[in-house]
Amino acid sequence: MKRPTAAMWHPHDLRHMAACWILFDVGFDPGVTASLLGHANATFTLSRYVGV
Numbered sequence: 001m002k003r004p005t006a007a008m009w010h011p012h013d014l015r016h017m018a019a020c021w022i023l024f025d026v027g028f029d030p031g032v033t034a035s036l037l038g039h040a041n042a043t044f045t046l047s048r049y050v051g052v
Helices: 011-026 030-037 042-049
Strands: none
Touching: 011 030, 011 042, 030 042
């Protein structure tokens, strides 16, 4: 954080958390998850979230 009054969470952090939850905890198919997130394909989705 750059300033003491900055938010600890950014809205994009919540999207990232939801994507990881959908992929790894719920176990949705990566293709379905990519579609829900608006990604072009499942390869991008997995490359983005597999390191979590």
